[in-house]
Amino acid sequence: MPLSEYEQRVLEQMERALTSDDPRLANTLQSTGRRSVLRYVLAGVGVVVGLLLLVIGVASPNTLVGVIGFVLMFAGVVFAVAAPRRKSGPAGVVDGDGNVNAPKGGARKRRSSGPGGWSGFLTRLEERWDRRRDEGR
Template identity: 35%
Template sequence: MALSEHEQRLLDEMERGLYQSEADVMQTVSGSRRRVNYRSLVLGIVLALVGIGVLVGGVAAQQLWLGLIGFAAMLGGVLLMFTPGKADAFESDASPVNQSGAGRKERTPRESFSDRMERRWDERMDGDR
């Protein structure tokens, strides 16, 4: 069953809107990618465990101030664990550049989600023929 001109125009508008919103979402997601900072993760875990120990020790000794210090250390450790890494650390090149420039990695542009799906669809359709 063929679509009328009006329906075809509406379908094209909806498709353009979908591609635009998809591009916005993918740009937001790729822009928020951050590297895991293992140092702050390990320090946060250690600080949280020490905080739990101090909290339990404060409760066992019936010392309110010691329990509060333990709770604050636990909270600080958890916050330290979940602090995001720096975005520019993910993008930086730490390798020194030779005279010929061979030490540098060339970044290849990544294919967008919609381009990748379209390419896969075309490959499937070409494979069926």
Template identity: 40%
Template sequence: MLEQLEQALAAEDPKFASSMEGSRRGGPTRLRWVVAVVGVLAGLGLVLVGINTTMWVGAAGFAVMVAAVAFALHPPRRGGGGKLAVVRDDGTTGPASSGRKQKSGSGFMDKLDDRWDRRGRDGWS
């Protein structure tokens, strides 16, 4: 039944279905696990050496261990390029940097009021 739902989703919205494919695994890949284990072992070795020598070697070892675990748990980057687009008031899209600039003094409530006014003016329900 789940396969039928996946196939229906892929037929209905292929872009969304392809973006959800990577989240099925749920965890780090095998290479990330290997890098993390090697990094933690190297960091632990540096901590043990730092006990006998200087505190800075131990601190570097701890930093290596934290970085290795963070690398393993952080999801891998997707090949989408990561560029953001802005949808302007007239319905056109463009790069985020070319969007209109916000007033320096505009606050959160002002932005909400502007959205509410646009919603009523454009006839959104």
């Protein structure tokens, strides 16, 4: 059963509000999540070759072959399970027309986590809290 015009407009307004409030969440929800079959084939080949090398390494006096086989198996499983990297564009706010605007205050600066990674994380949380509180006024 198709949606009425009113329901379609309300749905579009909800989508715009979600995209405006949290662009990363909206992008994650819009992605299909399908992975390439080639990715799984390569991972499977890596696991099988790694298993063969592991068995050969256990049967032979050279243990380095077994270690290499184990590492190859582990890498194949991680490659199959891990999400592929995406190119991320600038994070911004989407206005009512669906246009992306740059974040307020210019470009965001990335901080290196370094030794004070936890304090940097807390600082970012505080900044986000302040921005949300200021937008609510």
